[in-house]
Amino acid sequence: MSADSTTNGTNQSWGGRFSEPTDAFVARFTASVNFDRRLAFHDIQGSVAHATMLARVGVLSDAERDAIVEGLTEIRGEIERGEFQWSVALEDVHMNIEARLTDKIGITGKKLHTGRSRNDQVATDIRLFLRDEIDQVAAELGRLRHGLIELADREADTIMPGFTHLQTAQPVTFGHHLLAWQEMLARDHERLLDCRKRVNVMPLGAAALAGTTYPIDRHVTAELLGFERPAENSLDAVSDRDFAIEFTAFASLLLMHLSRMSEELVLWTSAQFDFIDLPDRFCTGSSIMPQKKNPDV
Missing domain, CATH: 1.20.200.10 (Fumarase/aspartase (Central domain))
Incomplete structure (x- = not known):
């Protein structure tokens, strides 16, 4: 591992088979968050609809759906007010929002990604x-x-x-x-x-x-x-x-x-x-x- 490598795993969503974290240079080179953050509100819009659908078909409970929707609504407010902390280590707008959602509502935030891929x-x-x-x-x-x-x-x-x-x-x-x-x-x-x-x-x-x-x-x-x-x-x-x-x-x-x-x-x-x-x-x-x-x- 190079001296410039990250010291903690940042790509848990896809890094299951990897034995070391992504090199910091690679993370910066492949990150898209600096330009795809303009999709943030549309990403939240799609996630709210996805969570609503998952609750209708019984994959999520109503309580889980409500927690996800409330958390996403709060995140939208943080972005609108300029308070949201964007991280290149989290690659893109989607992972940044999902990570923040999990910070706010716990493991239920991970369930939002059920039945979909990036x-x-x-x-x-x-x-x-x-x-x-x-x-x-x-x-x-x-x-x-x-x-x-x-x-x-x-x-x-x-x-x-x-x-x-x-x-x-x-x-x-x-x-x-x-x-x-x-x-x-x-x-x-x-x-x-x-x-x-x-x-x-x-x-x-x-x-x-x-x-x-x-x-x-x-x-x-x-x-x-x-x-x-x-x-x-x-x-x-x-x-x-x-x-x-x-x-x-x-x-x-x-x-x-x-x-x-x-x-x-x-x-x-x-x-x-x-x-x-x-x-x-x-x-x-x-x-x-x-x-x-x-x-x-």
Whole structure:
């Protein structure tokens, strides 16, 4: 054992066959808690639903369920107040929360992991997190589209040149141009909502890869967490990340469209076009050229 090794076991959840604790460097190198702690509230949400389901099927007593739910609620409060002590030695957000729960309520905290693995737990947390993010992005997209439509209606008769290759082509209206932006965002919005359908499938219950012998009810958990349905195949449930790639594809297209809109605003504020004037609070200046007003935000 190296001098830099840990001196006490920290990975009791998987270290049963190991004869020495994880080296401290390895623990730091493989830990994900510094970034996956953002899943904390979704991890607690999934755990509350899992404990509720385990009590319904008789794996946990009502008293055990109540102790777990109360403990998780208190931990959520600690995280919200910034009082929770995160430990790299505990690897990730899931083990940090489970360890704290066991500290608070004793061995009953260990029973929370009955019938699940970190594999299906992680996959579920990511889906819960991404589903909430999608809902926020969708709401903002809807707000932006609504604003563009309102502005287009007000500017329906405002004449402006249409361009091809930055050369004046045919006359259009400003309202018509704004509705072209709206059409781009409408496609993005539709893609996002379609992506959400594939995000909203629950992997919990697949355990490590082949399910569990405990008499769990995945439909109960899916309902509690607002998933449309449980995943059909346990192997695919824990390995699928298609939905995340699909979201990044949507995000790439959306950002391309927003960039296009932004670049047109930049052109329109230039002296060569002089179509619009942005408020000073959204622009910057130059230290050497005081006449400049840069639309770089």
